[in-house]
Amino acid sequence: DTGVSQDPRHKITKRGQNVTFRCDPISEHNRLYWYRQTLGQGPEFLTYFQNEAQLEKSRLLSDRFSAERPKGSFSTLEIQRTEQGDSAMYLCASSLDWRAGTDTQYFGPGTRLTVL
Amino acid sequence: GQQLNQSPQSMFIQEGEDVSMNCTSSSIFNTWLWYKQDPGEGPVLLIALYKAGELTSNGRLTAQFGITRKDSFLNISASIPSDVGIYFCAGQGSGGTSYGKLTFGQGTILTVHP
Numbered sequence: 001d002t003g004v005s006q007d008p009r010h011k012i013t014k015r016g017q018n019v020t021f022r023c024d025p026i027s028e029h030n031r032l033y034w035y036r037q038t039l040g041q042g043p044e045f046l047t048y049f050q051n052e053a054q055l056e057k058s059r060l061l062s063d064r065f066s067a068e069r070p071k072g073s074f075s076t077l078e079i080q081r082t083e084q085g086d087s088a089m090y091l092c093a094s095s096l097d098w099r100a101g102t103d104t105q106y107f108g109p110g111t112r113l114t115v116l
Numbered sequence: 117g118q119q120l121n122q123s124p125q126s127m128f129i130q131e132g133e134d135v136s137m138n139c140t141s142s143s144i145f146n147t148w149l150w151y152k153q154d155p156g157e158g159p160v161l162l163i164a165l166y167k168a169g170e171l172t173s174n175g176r177l178t179a180q181f182g183i184t185r186k187d188s189f190l191n192i193s194a195s196i197p198s199d200v201g202i203y204f205c206a207g208q209g210s211g212g213t214s215y216g217k218l219t220f221g222q223g224t225i226l227t228v229h230p
Binding site: 031035040042104107 | 156157159161216222
C-alpha cells in the first residue's frame, strides 16, 4: 500500500534560486492539496487540484509560486526567486473527491526547504 | 490565515494518565479531523468526524464533533511514551470557503514522562 510520497525530503538553496518539489498522491485519489507549515504553526492551505484542474489558490501563493498537475497524477510546486521567508515545510495531501462521500486527506512526509 | 483555537498549547504528563485537548472555531465546519505529527514528518490521520454530535474511537483515542459544529475534542486514555508528538485539529468544509481545504489549529505538544 503506497501512501503519498514527496521528493526531495530536504532542499537547501540560496536566495534567488528556483526550486521545484514533486508530490505523488495515493493512486486512486483525484484531489491533491499543497500546504505550507512554518515552525510552531499548523499547516496552511496553498492550493488544490481536482484531477488536472487547479480549483483554488490561497492568497499565500504569490506570483513566484506555481503548481501544476499536468496529467492528473503527480504534481509539482515551483518557487521562483526564493526568499528567506519561503523557508518552511511544504506538505502535499491527497483525497478522493468529496462527492464520493469522503474528502479525508492523507499527507506525505513533506519537503523541508531552507533558503540561505 | 485563519486558524482554529486549539488548547492547551502543550502538556507534560506521566505515562498512564489520560489526556484531553480541544479546538474551537468561530466558523462552522462540516468535518473535523485530528492528526498527529512527529518532528520532520507529515501529519498522520488519527480520527475523522463527519456528523455533528458524532463520537468516534480509535483504540485509546476518542474524539467528538461538537453539536454546534464549531468545536471538537480529542481524548487519549492511558498514555504511553509513543504518544509523544504534536496533535493538530483541522476543520473542513466551512461555509463560504472551499469545501475541501483544511483549516488547522496551532497544535498541542504532548510530552509523556515514563
